Amino acid sequence: MSNRASTASKLAPGDFVFLAFLTWEPMTAYDIKKFMAESVSNFWSTAHSQVYQQARRLVRDGFVREQALPGARRKRVLHLTPKGRRAVMHWLRQPAQPPQYFSEAMVKLFFAAQAGDLKATKRMLEQDRDRNRGLLAGFEALMPVLQAAEEDRYPAMTLDLGIRLHRALAEWADDTLRELDQDLRRAKGSKKALTG
């Protein structure tokens, strides 16, 4: 009797996210990945292949049951087991882990003095800002759609946060780039003063 499968077997946070999609309805791992990309991908994401590993583990540990579909592909519909449903429900009510934010751009800005190349730093931030703007526009376009459906009430709240954060980021980027511009002009001026 493998106690490996029967005991609590701590799940990774990503596994709970996986299970949460199955509270909607049974679906394949591929479906989960698709829904994930369209819904929570802005505050939770993994490589697409990851879902298959999770599926294997969760079946092994009894949180999920799988049902093979006919056809050449090894397609399997995943269902929550009672144990799986209990686990997600419990998780949903627990305090959340602190959020994690990774931004290469901020690290690079932090070390900009070391780089000693203001123009490159500026270019780098501009690219970041442009990407941000694109995302923001997409979010803003999506909002009316979510607001139209009562069942999307909570998703709309998360989208609202996304919009606010990306707006703040956009404003910051504009202000900061302006500052860098001033630095650049100052530097050019003083160089001219030195060489002229």
Added chain:
Amino acid sequence: MSNRASTASKLAPGDFVFLAFLTWEPMTAYDIKKFMAESVSNFWSTAHSQVYQQARRLVRDGFVREQALPGARRKRVLHLTPKGRRAVMHWLRQPAQPPQYFSEAMVKLFFAAQAGDLKATKRMLEQDRDRNRGLLAGFEALMPVLQAAEEDRYPAMTLDLGIRLHRALAEWADDTLRELDQDLRRAKGSKKALTG
């Protein structure tokens, strides 16, 4: 002749962050972890033990040279090699990878309808908001310190972003919790209407 060590050997983003600290001055892996915790930890973080693995790899691949210190502990000062310095400098000027944001709290809010326990959702968000408030206060207190030092100009910019993002988050949390409160009152009212 191991070409493993001599060829380009793609570095992980975290390795560049590691190297960036060595552009300040030579230091031990432990120092790097300490500085990291005090500086960029809000937009780049890893487990503390991770620095030792990075050090080993970076030495192996010739980006870093190490110099043993006397004493019982196996303490080693790390220096950038010319190859290492070139690698960081180049990285600093390249476009940045898109930022990544992970928030369990947002996932849980997204699935709040499934949880069907508004009070638990509210508690969860309140905890998140309180943690956020604490961080924000710390950031705001730190700002004058950075502003006082000319060499902290770029770090101050990243701190500025941190403050703006956390303020936006705080406002969102207040608004959203108010909404949830209304829902709760509505629910209680209608239940009373039903049972009374």
Added chain:
DNA sequence: GGTCCCATGTAACCGGTTACATGATTTA
């Protein structure tokens, strides 16, 4: 001079990534 906590480091495991592979479907 024992106890406790912080400093510093190692080792093993595992989740998640990158890379690859093949079935289905559209398009020309």
Added chain:
DNA sequence: TAAATCATGTAACCGGTTACATGGGACC
């Protein structure tokens, strides 16, 4: 019906995490 693209899945590697271990000061 060939080619290209999308759908679906597997396998291997590796970065990063958790857990553990020991040295060294602080404190009583």
